[in-house]
Amino acid sequence: MGAVVALSDLVDARQVWRGRAAPIPAGDQPTGLAALDAVLPTAGWPDASVSEILMPLDGVGELRLVLPTLARLTQGQRPVVVIAPPYVPCAMGWRQRGLRLSQVHFVMAAEADVLWAAEQCLRSGACAAVLVWPKQADDRALRRLQVAAADGQALGFVFRDRRYLVNSSPAPLRLELAAHPSPAIWVRKCRGGNPPAQPVPFPATVH
Amino acid sequence: MLWACVLLPSLALDGVLRRQPDSGPLVLVDGPVQTRTVVALNAEAKAAGLRVGQRLTAAQALLAQFAAMPYDQADVDRWQTFLAGVAYRYSSEVALLPHALVLEVSRSHGLFGDWPAIERRLRDDLTALGFRHRLAAAPTPHAAYVLAGVAHGMAVLAPDHLRRALDAVPVGKARLPAAATAALPRMGVRTLGQLLRLPRDGLRRRFGAELLDSLDQLVGDRPAGLSLYVPPDMVDWRIELTHEVENSAALVFPVRRMTSDLAAYLAGRDGGVQRFVLHLEHREGATVVTIGLLSPERGAATLFEAARGRLEQTRLPAPVLALRLRADDLPPFVPEGRDLFDERPANALPLGQLRERLRARLGDEAVYQLATTIDPRPERSQRIGAQDEGDIDPWPRPSWLLERPIPLRGPAPTVLAGPERMETGWWDGQPVRRDYYVVETAEGQRAWAFLPPGEHAGWMLHGWFA
Numbered sequence: 001m002g003a004v005v006a007l008s009d010l011v012d013a014r015q016v017w018r019g020r021a022a023p024i025p026a027g028d029q030p031t032g033l034a035a036l037d038a039v040l041p042t043a044g045w046p047d048a049s050v051s052e053i054l055m056p057l058d059g060v061g062e063l064r065l066v067l068p069t070l071a072r073l074t075q076g077q078r079p080v081v082v083i084a085p086p087y088v089p090c091a092m093g094w095r096q097r098g099l100r101l102s103q104v105h106f107v108m109a110a111e112a113d114v115l116w117a118a119e120q121c122l123r124s125g126a127c128a129a130v131l132v133w134p135k136q137a138d139d140r141a142l143r144r145l146q147v148a149a150a151d152g153q154a155l156g157f158v159f160r161d162r163r164y165l166v167n168s169s170p171a172p173l174r175l176e177l178a179a180h181p182s183p184a185i186w187v188r189k190c191r192g193g194n195p196p197a198q199p200v201p202f203p204a205t206v207h
Numbered sequence: 208m209l210w211a212c213v214l215l216p217s218l219a220l221d222g223v224l225r226r227q228p229d230s231g232p233l234v235l236v237d238g239p240v241q242t243r244t245v246v247a248l249n250a251e252a253k254a255a256g257l258r259v260g261q262r263l264t265a266a267q268a269l270l271a272q273f274a275a276m277p278y279d280q281a282d283v284d285r286w287q288t289f290l291a292g293v294a295y296r297y298s299s300e301v302a303l304l305p306h307a308l309v310l311e312v313s314r315s316h317g318l319f320g321d322w323p324a325i326e327r328r329l330r331d332d333l334t335a336l337g338f339r340h341r342l343a344a345a346p347t348p349h350a351a352y353v354l355a356g357v358a359h360g361m362a363v364l365a366p367d368h369l370r371r372a373l374d375a376v377p378v379g380k381a382r383l384p385a386a387a388t389a390a391l392p393r394m395g396v397r398t399l400g401q402l403l404r405l406p407r408d409g410l411r412r413r414f415g416a417e418l419l420d421s422l423d424q425l426v427g428d429r430p431a432g433l434s435l436y437v438p439p440d441m442v443d444w445r446i447e448l449t450h451e452v453e454n455s456a457a458l459v460f461p462v463r464r465m466t467s468d469l470a471a472y473l474a475g476r477d478g479g480v481q482r483f484v485l486h487l488e489h490r491e492g493a494t495v496v497t498i499g500l501l502s503p504e505r506g507a508a509t510l511f512e513a514a515r516g517r518l519e520q521t522r523l524p525a526p527v528l529a530l531r532l533r534a535d536d537l538p539p540f541v542p543e544g545r546d547l548f549d550e551r552p553a554n555a556l557p558l559g560q561l562r563e564r565l566r567a568r569l570g571d572e573a574v575y576q577l578a579t580t581i582d583p584r585p586e587r588s589q590r591i592g593a594q595d596e597g598d599i600d601p602w603p604r605p606s607w608l609l610e611r612p613i614p615l616r617g618p619a620p621t622v623l624a625g626p627e628r629m630e631t632g633w634w635d636g637q638p639v640r641r642d643y644y645v646v647e648t649a650e651g652q653r654a655w656a657f658l659p660p661g662e663h664a665g666w667m668l669h670g671w672f673a
Contacts, residue, residue, distance in 0.1 A: 059652035059671030063606040079558050087607035090670055091577040091589035092600050101577055102593050105558075107565055108573045117565055125555025152555070179651025204653055204672070 029155060032068025035200045036185060041193030045069065045173065050122075050146045050156035052171040054164060054188070058086060060179045061202055066157050070129060071098030078128030081121045083107045084114045086133050115141050122148035122156050129155040143170040177202070208427075209313040209322065209364065212351035213294065213329065214341040215287070215306055219278055220247040221338045222286045225464060226446055232273035236263050246278050285444075286338075289468065291436040293332060296475035297325060302348065302433035307355065309348040309433070322362055336471060345369060347427040349382070353399075356380050369426060374400030381425070387418045399425075438476050442469060442483070442534040451526035455518050458487070458527065462518060463511050465532045470507035479503025479540030485514065486531040487523065493531075496521050499571060501562055503538045509560050516567020584632050584639050585669060586611070602627045603645055605655040605670030615656050615666035620646035623653070628660065645672065 010016040030037050030044040037043050045051055055062050070080050080103060082089065091101060109117045118132040122145060130149075134141070142158065149156040158171065165176060165188060172191035178184045184199035215221075219235055232252035236243040243263035255270045263275060291308055294301050297319060300311035312325050319325045322344055333340045343355035344362040346369055354361045354372065357380055363372045373381075376399045378391045390413075396402050402410075403422065411419055423429035444465060452458055462485070473479055481503045487494040496517050504510060556564075562574050577589050581597040585608060603624060625644030632638045641657040646666070648654055653672035658665060 057650060057652065059607065059654065059673045060650075061653075061673065063673040067606065085607075087671065087673075088610060089577060090585075090605050090608040091579045091595075093604035093606045093608075093670070094577075095579060095595065095599055096604055097606065101579075101595055104576065105562065106575050106577065107569065108575070109569050113569055117569065120564060121561060124558075124561040126558040126561045183651065 029069065030072075031065070032072065033065070033200075033202075036187075039187060039196045039200060040173070040190055042173075042190075045155055046191065048150050048153045048155070049173070050142065050149050050158055050171045051173040051175065052142070052158045052160060052169055053175050053177065054160055054162045055177040056162045056179060060177050061183055061204060062159055062177060064204070065175070065177070065185070065202075066129075066131065067094070067097045067099065069155070070104070070131075071100075073128040074100040074103035076128075077103060079103050079105060079126060080129045081105045081107060081127045081131070083117050083121065083130065083132045084109045084111075085131070111135055115145070118156070118158075119144055119148045121152075122154045123152045125152040125154070127152070127154050129157065131157045131159070133159045139168060139170065146170050146172075208311060208346055209344055210309050210346070210348040210351045211312045211322075211325070211329065211342065211344045212304075212348065212355040213290070213308045213310075213333065214343070214352070214355040215290065215308070215338060216341065217247060217339050218286055218306060219283045220249060222282055223276055224249065225337045226449065226461065232257070232270060234263075234266060234273060234275050235278040236275050237278035243275075288436075289444075289472065290333075290336075290338065292438050292472045292475045293336065294329070294475065295436065295438055296477070297329065301436040303436060304348075304352055304433075307352055309351055311348075312344070322364060326360070326362070332471065336468070345372070347425065348431045348433060349421070349424045350426070353381055353425065356382070366427065370400075370403065373403070373425065374398060376400075378402060383421055384414070384417050387414050390414075440537065442472060442480075442532065442537070444468070445529060445531040447529040448527065451528060453523060453526045455521055455523055458518060458530065459515060461530055462514050465530065466510040466514050467507040469532065469534065470505055470510055473505035473537065473540065476537065477540065478537040479505045480510070480534045480537055482536065483510075483532060483534035485518070486533065487521070487527045488529040488531060489525040489527060491525070494521060494523065494527075501566070501574075502559055503540050504559070504563075505540050506560075509563060512560075513563050513567055516564070583629060584637075602643075603655075603672075605653075605672045607671040607673050609669055612657070612667040612669045615646075615648070615654065615668040618649050619664070620648050620654065620656065620666065622646050626658075629657075630660075641667075643669075 007016065028047055053062055053065060073080055075098065082104060084107065089106065094101060107117050114132060114134050115137060118130055121127050121130045137158065137160065145156055145158065162176060174189040176186040176188050178186060178199065183202040183204050185202045186199045187195045189195060223235065232255055233249045234245045234252050234257060235247040237246045238244045245257060245259055245261045245263065245266055248257050248259065252273055257266050257269060287303055291301050291303055294308050294310050298310040298312055298315050302309050312322065315325060319328060326342055329342060341355050341359045343351050344364065345351035345354050346363065346366040350369055350373060353376060354363065357376050363369050378397060378399060379388060381399050391402065407419060420429060424431055446461060448461065469480065482497065482499045485496040485498065487496065498513050498517050500513060565574050575591045576593045578592040578595045579597055580588055580590055582588055623645045626642035628642055630640045640660055642660050643655060643657045646654050646656050654668055655670035655672065656666045656668050
């Protein structure tokens with residue numbers, strides 16, 4: 001152990017190599033929330049990927065998070081597919097938030113078909129974004145969705161309960177919504193950078 | 208004028224082979240029951256020594272195992288009409304001749320290119336559909352018909368060259384009236400060239416006006432006198448299966464054939480189909496599978512996928528003997544507009560096809576759109592459809608609605624906005640009198656809830672500002 005080895009020799013001999021950060025996937029999909037864009041390494045949703053949104057209970061702002069993006073996409077005449085939503089979407093409410101409903105397609109699917117339908121839509125390349133509420137989705141199912149989203153160049157939004165936070169996930173971006181003490185978004189995982197230590201405030205507006 | 212002739216030498220056999228792809232010696236027989244003779248046979252039967260014109264009993268003596276199917280003239284006519292429909296995409300002038308089709312192609316040059324290009328397209332179409340064929344082109348339809356019978360792929364493009372091309376054709380192959388065909392070689396007239404140089408008066412005295420008329424039609428001195436094919440406005444095809452099928456998976460092959468035929472027919476007609484019906488015929492009765500599409504389609508893959516999706520969900524109560532495809536309404540087909548600078552991936556599926564795929568598995572009503580109505584009552588403020596009615600409401604509306612209002616449990620919520628008095632619907636017996644508020648629950652959810660006017664308790668939850 002006495003011999004001193006110069007590090008450069010090891011590097012030249014390729015026995016030791018420098019770690020290099022993977023290139024940050026270029027993002028072209030702002031979330032519409034400046035504070036959130038600022039902390040994400042992709043400056044928005046990761047393109048052609050699945051983003052996971054975890055929430056403690058329904059109605060804490062999960063749609064408020066994605067509807068600005070959907071409004072931007074539908075106004076650009078890009079179709080959006082919503083698969084098995086947990087409630088009835090309020091058409092007037094969505095219009096008030098800027099969505100063009102002629103570009104929004106809803107899919108009614110039984111529990112067993114939800115993931116199949118989501119994968120078909122993501123892979124097809126016909127949809128700009130796909131929203132899905134799977135009741136049970138394991139690591140493998142999410143990976144399939146991620147691969148399908150990359151194939152079809154689509155944005156996937158998977159809404160799940162917060163208890164799945166402890167499970168690992170192949171999604172490049174995981175956001176957790178918190179309602180207490182004040183509405184906030186925790187970035188739990190973001191590919192291409194470290195998750196920020198502080199939550200992003202997510203103030204609710206009446207609209 | 209340039210007429211193309213598609214000669215279909217083995218139409219009956221090809222029609223049968225399309226239904227049963229598995230090879231093996233196969234012959235078609237015709238004639239009275241006692242003296243059945245072979246009228247067509249495939250390559251394997253030919254290799255075993257069977258010949259056209261042989262008695263069926265003689266054939267059975269030569270070969271122990273082969274399939275014999277009755278020759279069906281109605282079937283042959285149906286295939287010929289079907290191919291006329293396919294050829295119709297290349298020309299509006301298509302006529303049927305015995306075992307052949309003729310079509311005028313000179314006016315299609317602008318659209319499809321010159322004759323070699325059209326010939327290649329025709330050949331590809333016919334090969335894809337599984338029909339053996341011989342092609343020829345000539346300035347008159349009858350000359351094209353004769354040349355197709357003599358040589359494969361012969362093309363006479365200029366009228367001046369027609370006589371030279373016809374010169375060497377044997378009289379026996381010139382498709383002249385039967386009496387002349389039999390008598391002329393005995394008189395030493397063996398080729399068409401010799402015949403065309405004979406004095407007309409003598410020919411008329413010997414054979415009557417009929418021979419001269421057909422010669423004039425051949426060289427174009429007389430109108431061809433063809434009755435042109437008019438495509439029907441509906442599709443009704445039926446194929447009988449060779450054996451009883453009990454499993455719907457085994458129907459996939461014939462259904463694929465039928466849907467690709469339908470696609471070829473629709474392309475010829477420049478139409479689409481929005482709804483077609485498959486009858487799976489049993490010994491008694493039939494199972495009806497209706498395939499409805501969201502918009503008129505004509506892609507072979509789209510039609511087949513839609514049909515297969517419905518078929519997979521169909522349970523067969525009894526074995527299937529025959530398939531029938533009916534499409535009554537063939538609306539015009541409008542191809543989907545695509546952006547020249549479309550950035551979607553190359554393998555992208557059109558949205559329409561994706562929706563069909565989802566509907567095929569999840570049910571016809573599974574894919575829908577929502578639109579607002581002018582009714583202010585939340586229960587009636589939206590409907591399934593694509594056209595929004597009314598303007599954007601000035602009052603806040605939630606993003607999720609509940610199917611019906613439910614009592615809001617827990618401590619009294621904090622009111623953030625409201626009330627919005629909704630008092631309407633008195634005219635149709637379902638009046639609504641409510642004060643809507645935007646509230647925040649103890650858990651931090653934003654809700655859309657209402658109270659009866661003037662009350663302070665009894666919150667009813669109707670939606671979430673998610």
